[in-house]
Amino acid sequence: MISVEDRARNFAERILQGQVGAAARAMTWVENMSPEAEPLLTALAPHQGKAQRVGVTGPPGAGKSTLVDSLVRVARGQNHKVGVVAVDPSSPFSGGALLGDRVRMSRSLEDPDVFVRSMAARGCLGGLARTAQEAADILEALGKDFLCLETVGVGQSELAIAQSCDTCTVVLVPEAGGVIQAMKAGLMEIADIFVVNKADRPNVDEMQRQLMEAASFAERDQWRPPVLKVTAIEGQGIGELYAELRRHWDWLQDAGRLDKKRQVQHQARIRELVRAALEERLWSEPAVLVSLAQAADQLRMGQIGLHQAAQKVWAGVRERLAHTSLE
Numbered sequence: 001m002i003s004v005e006d007r008a009r010n011f012a013e014r015i016l017q018g019q020v021g022a023a024a025r026a027m028t029w030v031e032n033m034s035p036e037a038e039p040l041l042t043a044l045a046p047h048q049g050k051a052q053r054v055g056v057t058g059p060p061g062a063g064k065s066t067l068v069d070s071l072v073r074v075a076r077g078q079n080h081k082v083g084v085v086a087v088d089p090s091s092p093f094s095g096g097a098l099l100g101d102r103v104r105m106s107r108s109l110e111d112p113d114v115f116v117r118s119m120a121a122r123g124c125l126g127g128l129a130r131t132a133q134e135a136a137d138i139l140e141a142l143g144k145d146f147l148c149l150e151t152v153g154v155g156q157s158e159l160a161i162a163q164s165c166d167t168c169t170v171v172l173v174p175e176a177g178g179v180i181q182a183m184k185a186g187l188m189e190i191a192d193i194f195v196v197n198k199a200d201r202p203n204v205d206e207m208q209r210q211l212m213e214a215a216s217f218a219e220r221d222q223w224r225p226p227v228l229k230v231t232a233i234e235g236q237g238i239g240e241l242y243a244e245l246r247r248h249w250d251w252l253q254d255a256g257r258l259d260k261k262r263q264v265q266h267q268a269r270i271r272e273l274v275r276a277a278l279e280e281r282l283w284s285e286p287a288v289l290v291s292l293a294q295a296a297d298q299l300r301m302g303q304i305g306l307h308q309a310a311q312k313v314w315a316g317v318r319e320r321l322a323h324t325s326l327e
């Protein structure tokens with residue numbers, strides 16, 4: 001019987017040789033939190049950090065997948081090897097939208113130097129952001145040097161994915177109130193580049209004007225998010241988008257900005273794992289569960305207040321933590 005570690009190391013080697021099937025299998029390990037995932041990622045760790053990770057986010061139906069497909073064509077024209085992680089917002093049970101991504105990214109799917117992985121937002125163990133990032137890690141080890149992560153810009157974990165990228169592209173469409181919606185969804189703060197897609201429709205210039213005004217307030221460290229008009233379905237404006245993405249990449253290389261950004265990204269990833277481990281450990285501790293139940297009873301009977309209840313449980317937790325190591 002081959003050990004888990006040996007199997008993981010064997011797959012890591014195959015991925016580094018560019019074997020697509022091994023990468024696909026490894027992504028399933030990561031999604032399912034299989035025991036192979038950890039030794040695999042450890043073996044791939046020395047092969048990270050060179051690819052630009054581009055987040056593409058925006059409201060449902062804004063044309064993100066269509067845009068990514070067009071962008072992949074342009075990047076291929078620049079001799080990049082391209083990886084795409086498309087996090088699908090819809091139910092894993094319908095399967096319909098995943099199929100839709102396959103159709104919209106159809107041109108990319110025929111190219112052996114492009115790898116597209118769709119993943120369902122629900123039903124993936126241990127956090128969507130972690131899974132998407134680790135899938136990107138595997139793609140980078142596979143030799144991809146331009147990575148696109150598509151997520152719908154609704155919900156905390158989806159936003160976290162876009163934020164975890166080097167360059168965050170926010171895709172909006174010209175419609176009344178679109179900018180306000182984007183503000184409410186927290187998309188304005190995270191954008192390095194704005195794209196107004198579906199420029200074949202009316203009101204594009206008005207939307208661009210509003211976004212440029214908003215972007216002027218978002219300028220930081222000599223980077224003002226540009227606002228581009230594109231018609232993704234025809235590939236119009238995608239060359240300019242690619243150029244802006246690379247300009248942002250150059251900007252990041254300057255003055256140690258990328259190192260700083262990576263430091264923040266990696267801290268966030270480590271924190272997330274520690275948080276998850278801590279919580280799992282905590283709530284599987286019988287003594288903590290007993291004190292939680294007691295505190296809830298006392299709260300229900302009006303003997304203590306909510307904050308007191310939390311304090312009681314926390315006191316017990318602190319005691320447990322003193323004798324605990326992270327496993």
Ligand SMILES: Nc1nc2c(ncn2[C@@H]2O[C@H](COP(=O)(O)OP(=O)(O)OP(=O)(O)O)[C@@H](O)[C@H]2O)c(=O)[nH]1
Pocket residue numbers: 059060061062063064065066067089097104152197198199200201230231232233234
């Ligand atoms: N008119 C017009 N339609 C477009 C354009 N780009 C995309 N579409 C259409 O918009 C619809 C949604 O496109 P998708 O690429 O699936 O959008 P998405 O943002 O990936 O959607 P979700 O992943 O479901 O949130 C499709 O019917 C596309 O054909 C464009 O430039 N102009």
Ligand SMILES: [Mg+2]
Pocket residue numbers: 064065066086101150
């Ligand atoms: Mg999509």
